[in-house]
């Protein structure tokens with residue numbers, strides 16, 4: 001094949017996969033086998049990893065139609081990636097078993113837990129950072145050291161980060177997880193820069209929400225949380241593990257991604273696009289998020305966002321609408337002493353100058369004239385975009401779309 005056409009084949013090359021009995025790794029492992037890689041499976045849970053290995057052999061024979069004797073070599077190892085000595089011992093065993101050093105590493109091992117930041121138990125935070133962040137460094141070191149010492153070229157590493165390393169998830173509080181993943185993304189840049197001279201490439205793949213045991217633990221029995229996550233994804237769904245396999249294979253392939261190192265590829269159905277510019281609304285104490293529509297997000301600076309919420313409160317409660325403007329780190333609070341209504345929330349993003357010109361008056365929104373008003377203000381906003389000196393946000397809640405309570 002002409003070398004202009006990349007190959008993703010990894011025949012007879014050895015890949016170490018950590019977190020190898022997890023939800024995401026399952027699909028990655030299958031992709032690696034389909035492309036001919038031998039695999040060392042590392043995980044805390046040896047029993048589950050051995051089961052995974054047995055299923056993978058079956059997958060090769062039944063799905064990939066590989067003859068039993070040609071199934072790529074696989075071995076399972078118990079490994080806690082947060083223990084550097086242990087990691088080194090396991091990598092030594094891998095070398096002994098396969099008779100070669102791994103050329104590829106996919107680090108998926110990690111976990112998430114939720115505590116409010118001010119109450120996060122120190123021991124938990126230490127443990128999580130030790131696994132998710134330091135563990136990532138330890139496996140990268142154990143992987144790269146022999147390649148560097150023996151001058152073996154062409155190593156490639158994929159660290160599984162998370163969009164949580166770029167944005168703050170909401171509503172679940174998970175400061176330790178978020179900071180660990182932000183650390184992974186930057187660690188990868190450091191490693192990539194240091195190891196480029198040894199011809200070792202290091203990249204991050206940052207997924208959005210994937211349906212795996214990790215997320216099922218968080219959303220289990222909490223449909224509100226699930227709906228909340230969904231409403232933040234432009235593609236309108238969570239992902240499946242198999243939707244990450246292509247990116248991993250691309251990043252591992254020295255043919256396909258020969259000039260790619262130190263980068264972070266976010267694969268999130270568009271989640272972080274909206275989180276950069278969009279809003280998250282919450283009605284307290286009622287549940288909303290039946291429908292969330294964000295329109296006309298022209299760019300991160302000047303945009304108008306518009307969405308519907310449905311107020312289903314009972315008694316005399318006052319529903320509180322909180323609009324969180326992610327880019328600006330501020331909360332706008334509006335009390336709604338209404339019952340059983342649909343609420344149209346319009347948030348105008350516009351220039352400071354435009355606001356002054358409008359004499360600080362909120363734009364009018366009419367129930368029958370949303371499109372028209374939108375058009376008028378939108379053209380003004382566009383006209384001022386170039387003169388932006390700051391970002392101001394106005395909120396107008398239109399209660400004219402009242403449903404009978």
Ligand SMILES: NC(=O)c1ccc[n+]([C@@H]2O[C@H](COP(=O)([O-])OP(=O)(O)OC[C@H]3O[C@@H](n4cnc5c(N)ncnc54)[C@H](O)[C@@H]3O)[C@@H](O)[C@H]2O)c1
Pocket residue numbers: 018019020021022023024025042043044045079080081082107108109110111112131135160161162163206207208209210211212213214215
């Ligand atoms: N599921 C998601 O929505 C999502 C989104 C973004 C990023 N991620 C990341 O993807 C990776 C895989 O997550 P998943 O959803 O498959 O979770 P998972 O819980 O299904 O799998 C994680 C695996 O890591 C293993 N593991 C945990 N601690 C370990 C340690 N100290 N040493 C070795 N192995 C350990 C577990 O035994 C498990 O098999 C994680 O790094 C996670 O942070 C997941």
Ligand SMILES: OC[C@@H](O)C(O)[C@H](O)CO
Pocket residue numbers: 112162163164169172174207208209210214215218
């Ligand atoms: O941000 C997505 C993931 O990292 C993870 O699924 C989530 O943060 C868990 O709460």
